[in-house]
Amino acid sequence: MLLYERVAATLRAQITRGTLRAGERLPSVRQLAQGHGVSTATAVQTYLQLEREGLAVARPRSGFFVRAATPAAPAARLPRRRAPGEVDNPALRSVMELLARSDLLPLHSATPAPDLLPRAALTGSLSRCLRRTSAAALDYAPPQGHFALRRLLAQRYAQVGAEVSAEEIVLTGGAMEAINLSLRAVTSPGDVVIVETPTYHGILQAVAAMRLKVLEVPTRPGQGIDVARLEQLLQQTAVRAAVLVPNFNNPLGSLTCDADKRALVESCDRHGTVIIEDDIYGDLAWSGQRPSPLRRWDDGSTVISCGSFSKVLAPGLRLGWVAGGQWSEVLARAKFFTTVGGNSLTQLAIADYLQRHDLERHLRRLRRTLADNGQRLHDAIARYWPAETRVSEPQGGLSLWVELPGGADSRVLFEQALNRGIGTSPGVLFSSHGDYVDCLRLSCGLVWDERMDHAMRELGKMAAASSNCPSL
Known part of the structure; x- marks a missing residue:
């Protein structure tokens, strides 16, 4: 037996006996x-x-930890086959009230915590x-x-x-304004639009507002x-537009591969x-x-x-864009009719930041x-939540999608969590007709601390109570 294998055997035995428990930090390399x-x-x-055996996990700048048993991933679900129709989901009306609350641990908010951003x-x-440019900035x-x-966006x-030119880009008040302007530019009320399921509730609200x-x-x-x-779907129905999130869909965090991206562009074209x-x-x-x-x-x-x-620099600066291709002139006009123009100070400041600082770093x-x-959320769910809980394996983004066991209702857990000062996003928000009752979305964007660990433990108890399954 090689020397490293002997040391690994010692640690493996300690993990098996419970001397080293899931989530605990292992000794440093030194x-x-x-x-x-x-x-x-x-x-x-x-x-x-x-790590190869799945017993340890490395965390950046933190060292190695005992890895909890990895929960199974949610099974793929086929949505109900419905005829084209308007969004019919009363739960979407409550989103604004939830986002307005500042007294919650915001596990419902798919944005990075301020401490993670270059303030x-x-x-x-x-x-x-x-x-230096107060006249232009104001x-x-x-x-x-x-x-x-x-021009900097075109370079990125x-x-x-x-291939995107600076001339075709229109700056907007965040991505949602970009999506709304785009829908307005290419659709009319009554047109059919494809959306993913599950998908971000803001997309569903934009489609509903335009009577699509x-x-x-x-x-x-x-x-x-x-x-x-x-x-x-495209063969069966005349579809005017498709609002898609191929890179790290919210809430699943899934990534569509390049071959499928090319195929869906060709199909829609x-x-x-x-x-x-x-x-x-x-x-x-x-x-x-x-x-x-x-x-x-x-x-x-x-x-x-x-x-x-919003997701990489600062949500509150409300700066997005749309690269409109052949619709650029229509989009620029729509932006002018809506708000005349964007926020000069924000635009100039972001340009200054990109020129002076290494965004990639x-x-x-x-x-x-x-x-x-x-990974910490995965570990906490494996430690504290019912054993039958299933969890997505995101490849990026800010969201973790959780499927509760035993027919549990995430709306009940949502209300109970609110009473304990914890925000969650029930799965019903992520479909046009309130599907995914047994799912919820959690945010990966918060700074991990004792409050987070405590919240995950409390959510695990609630999940166990609502599903009649024992917590771990």
Whole structure:
């Protein structure tokens, strides 16, 4: 037996006996080497072996921890086959009230905590713009937005293989305004629009507000959009637009592979369906490898691409964009009629930040933290929640999708959690007709601390009570 295997056997026995428990921190590499009289290289090999066996997990900047048993992933569900119809989900009316509350631990909010964002650098950029360009910063922005920022965005698209010009970009008040402007530009009331299921409730609300009819295409845990089913729907029904989130769908965190992305672009192009791509989570790949947007496989004739800085820099600055392709002029006009222009100070400050700071360096730290939080949530669910609980395996983004056992109702858990100061997002919010009653979404964007661990323990007790299953 090799030396590292002997050390691994010792730790394995301690884990098996319960001397080292799930979620507990293991000795540092240096401590392990000193305690067993081995080299640091041998200590590293020991932990790599335990990782391969699924007994240990590395957390960035934190060390190695005993890994909890990994909950099973949610099973793929086929949505009910409904004829095209308007969104009919009364639960969506409560979203604004939930988001307005500031007294909750916001496990319901798919945004990063302020401490994870570059507040000092952004404050510096805002101050500089007010001092040096106050006239422009306090004046109306051009309807399409300031060119300096649009040019930087075009450069970022080029880095992921998409040909987008600065001239076709319209800056918006976040991604939701970009999606709303896009729907307004390409649809009329009564048109049929494809959305994923489950999908972000804001998309459903935008479709409902414009009196559009919906068809739902499944998004599968770990696999992304069901392209074969999408093609079937397009063959059966005249669909004007498809609002899709191929990169780390909210709430599943699933990534659609490149082959399927190309296929769905070709399918929609063939049937004359405009794709409105919500790529708000594309920069949050937990692996660090930024996936391509759909615009990589399109020249601007089929795909309208929407994005935002809300999930990576600052939600409150409300700065997004839409790369409109052939609809750019219509989108710019719609933006002008809606708000005249965007926020000049915000646009100039973000441009200043991008020119002075390494955004990728910040993103690397943010991605590592989100991946670490996702693992911590997994571990907590494995420790505290009923054994039959199933959990998604996100590849990026800010969300974890949980399927409760025993026919439990996430709306009951949601109400009980509110009474204890914990916010959750019940699964009924993520479909056009209130499906996914037994599911809920949790946020990976909070700073992990004792309050978070306590909240997950309390949620586990509630989940066990509502499903008649024992908690762990």
